[in-house]
Amino acid sequence: MTNPLDHVDQLCAFLAAxxxxxxxxxxxxGVLRLRHDGARVEVEMxxxxxxxxxxxxxxxxxxxxxxxxxxxxxxxxxxxxxxxxEVAAGTPLAFLQIGPLLLPVPAPEDGxxxxxxxxxxxxxxxxxxxxxxxxxxxxxx
Amino acid sequence: MIEVLSAGAxxxxxxxxRTGALNLGVGTSGAxxxxxxxxxxxxxxxxxxxxxxxxxxxPFRVRFTHSTVFAVTGADCAPRLDEAPVLPWWAHRADAxxxxxxxxxxxxxxxxxxxxxxxxxxxxxxxxxxxxxxQLRGAFGxxxxxxxxxxxxxxxxxxxxxxKTGFGITPPGLALPLxxxxxxxxxxxxxxxxxxxxxxxHEALWxxxxxxxxxxxxxxxxxxxxxxxxxxxxxxxxxxxxxGVIQVPHGGQPIIQMRDAQPSGGxxxxxxxxxxxLWRLGQAPIGSxxxxxxxxxxxxLDASAATRRWLSNAxxxxxxxxxxxxxx
Numbered sequence: 001m002t003n004p005l006d007h008v009d010q011l012c013a014f015l016a017a018x019x020x021x022x023x024x025x026x027x028x029x030g031v032l033r034l035r036h037d038g039a040r041v042e043v044e045m046x047x048x049x050x051x052x053x054x055x056x057x058x059x060x061x062x063x064x065x066x067x068x069x070x071x072x073x074x075x076x077x078x079x080x081x082x083x084x085x086e087v088a089a090g091t092p093l094a095f096l097q098i099g100p101l102l103l104p105v106p107a108p109e110d111g112x113x114x115x116x117x118x119x120x121x122x123x124x125x126x127x128x129x130x131x132x133x134x135x136x137x138x139x140x141x
Numbered sequence: 142m143i144e145v146l147s148a149g150a151x152x153x154x155x156x157x158x159r160t161g162a163l164n165l166g167v168g169t170s171g172a173x174x175x176x177x178x179x180x181x182x183x184x185x186x187x188x189x190x191x192x193x194x195x196x197x198x199x200p201f202r203v204r205f206t207h208s209t210v211f212a213v214t215g216a217d218c219a220p221r222l223d224e225a226p227v228l229p230w231w232a233h234r235a236d237a238x239x240x241x242x243x244x245x246x247x248x249x250x251x252x253x254x255x256x257x258x259x260x261x262x263x264x265x266x267x268x269x270x271x272x273x274x275x276q277l278r279g280a281f282g283x284x285x286x287x288x289x290x291x292x293x294x295x296x297x298x299x300x301x302x303x304x305k306t307g308f309g310i311t312p313p314g315l316a317l318p319l320x321x322x323x324x325x326x327x328x329x330x331x332x333x334x335x336x337x338x339x340x341x342x343h344e345a346l347w348x349x350x351x352x353x354x355x356x357x358x359x360x361x362x363x364x365x366x367x368x369x370x371x372x373x374x375x376x377x378x379x380x381x382x383x384x385g386v387i388q389v390p391h392g393g394q395p396i397i398q399m400r401d402a403q404p405s406g407g408x409x410x411x412x413x414x415x416x417x418x419l420w421r422l423g424q425a426p427i428g429s430x431x432x433x434x435x436x437x438x439x440x441x442l443d444a445s446a447a448t449r450r451w452l453s454n455a456x457x458x459x460x461x462x463x464x465x466x467x468x469x
Contacts, residue, residue, distance in 0.1 A: 073228055073229070073230075073309075074230075074250070074311050074312060074315055075217040075229055075230070075247075075250050075251055075312060075315075076217070076249075076250065077249045077250055092228065095309075097311060098458065099454055099455075099458050100180075100310050100311050100313070100316065100451065100454060100455040100458060101308070101309075101310065101311075101455070101458040101459065101462055102230070102231075102308060102309035102310060102311050103308050103309075103462070104307060104308065104309075106307075
């Protein structure tokens with residue numbers, strides 16, 4: 001099996017041609033993360049040694065259904081959460097709107113919001129990455 | 142049971158209204174924003190007409206004596222359950238003893254003023270002439286025919302146990318916007334005496350903003366704007382009127398009859414706000430300005446159909462979601 005690092009340029013070109021926002025490849029050597037913001041692709045390589053040291057890996061919260069992504073309640077003028085916010089399990093971090101129905105994107109566990117992937121008002125597909133959460137106490141196991 | 146800790150003022154029990162008794166001289170009453178009430182009931186899987194609390198003044202606080210599923214719709218009043226903020230237009234469960242506090246609404250995203258506290262099962266006051274709405278003029282319906290007071294205890298109908306929590310519904314007010322020059326607009330059908338007003342009155346009616354004065358309530362909205370003049374003085378006998386009718390008394394400043402309108406009146410009528418837009422007036426804050434938009438009979442029927450479509454689509458999606466548990 002070839003090393004994915006040998007093909008990063010090609011992967012970036014593929015990704016740039018799609019609507020996919022995040023491509024994450026995990027291997028024994030570490031994690032390769034390609035982030036595509038619509039304009040350009042950013043490459044991040046996390047060495048296995050570092051990845052192992054990072055006691056609580058970021059959990060990517062994904063869209064449970066396709067819908068319109070809202071980072072706030074329709075009656076609010078500020079996003080529900082911002083990067084750096086500590087949130088409790090179950091807190092709605094964002095919303096998916098399907099017609100008149102408003103579904104929560106809840107925090108699966110206690111943690112800190114470290115990243116947001118989707119634009120307010122964007123249509124997202126099933127499984128689209130929405131929010132990165134650094135869970136608390138995942139190293140306690 | 143819910144116990145009123147702080148009633149504010151003029152909070153009442155309302156459903157969609159006491160229709161069909163105008164021939165007995167009984168006005169309709171009912172929610173000033175029937176769309177917010179119906180949507181809240183759909184969210185809780187109640188009948189659309191289940192009774193809720195209409196709250197126009199704040200702060201307002203209630204205690205739930207039993208575990209209760211509820212939703213706060215209408216204006217965004219930063220609801221709190223005990224100390225924790227909870228979302229508006231969202232199905233929540235309160236535990237026995239928890240206190241819900243509602244604050245003065247924010248108009249940052251939606252210029253709205255009235256809040257509805259909807260309860261799974263509905264407020265279980267006796268139905269009078271087919272409605273649980275408070276009829277303030279006749280002092281019947283609702284809770285003893287009067288606004289709520291501190292210490293009131295309101296019975297809740299046994300909920301069918303269908304309500305689910307942890308999801309919401311989008312305010313229909315955001316999905317069905319109608320504005321002219323940045324002001325809330327309502328569509329108006331010319332009424333019987335429209336042609337008896339001067340051309341400049343017609344011009345002013347459609348092109349000027351109208352301020353909702355502080356002399357406005359559930360009975361009627363007194364507006365301030367240019368003077369509306371009949372071509373010659375008119376004296377009419379009292380005749381039947383309905384909510385939405387825009388009367389022009391001698392002073393030339395119009396009055397829109399609202400949900401607690403008396404069933405008859407004798408002032409000349411220049412127009413009628415269409416039924417489908419009365420909720421927009423119901424939410425318009427005192428002091429705000431509105432615009433009138435000329436509308437045809439067909440457009441009025443289309444507007445009612447659009448509202449019904451929104452509600453039936455909401456009902457369909459809520460039922461689909463609750464039955465299939467599509468998420469989580």
